[in-house]
Amino acid sequence: ILNVEQSPQSLHVQEGDSTNFTCSFPSSNFYALHWYRWETAKSPEALFVMTLNGDEKKKGRISATLNTKEGYSYLYIKGSQPEDSATYLCAFSSNDYKLSFGAGTTVTVRA
């Protein structure tokens, strides 16, 4: 069983503040690490797919880093806005194409 762990489970952020949360994953059989945003009443949508150790990706105010040697990834939100409220899922993609998800971090941005 692949253990993809995310912490914290939830967090509340004041509008304008920055925040970050983590995803840990097995370091063996690694192919890629994905981040998805899942807004209420919508489907999960991909934010980033990272494959190389040290990868950093950015989309607007959201960025992510990857450390495959120690098996963790961080997602950062800079200057949080109410529209950033969502559940953020990370997923471990192995060489056999299996995509395994963590339980997610639910972010609530208070105006």
Added chain:
Amino acid sequence: KAGVTQTPRYLIKTRGQQVTLSCSPISGHRSVSWYQQTPGQGLQFLFEYFSETQRNKGNFPGRFSGRQFSNSRSEMNVSTLELGDSALYLCASRRGNTEAFFGQGTRLTVV
């Protein structure tokens, strides 16, 4: 380009019945994965199909089965429904080992 389509969107079944859910992937995507999401849980991996063959399987009982057709459309079947099978079932399609595109999901309620 049409997205991933799941039918039906909502379903109410009685304990002991069986149910079949359908997923039409994005054109050109040959991989279809199924996930179960229950309150407080992340996306639990059920199985993945590629070119009409089950390529990966999660840790669900044999009551959960699936298949994929030559046009890459996939169906998931649950037999002898239990109350605990009430969940949101999501399917996702992929091209290769890349990002997953999700459908809107089927909300199954077992009474």
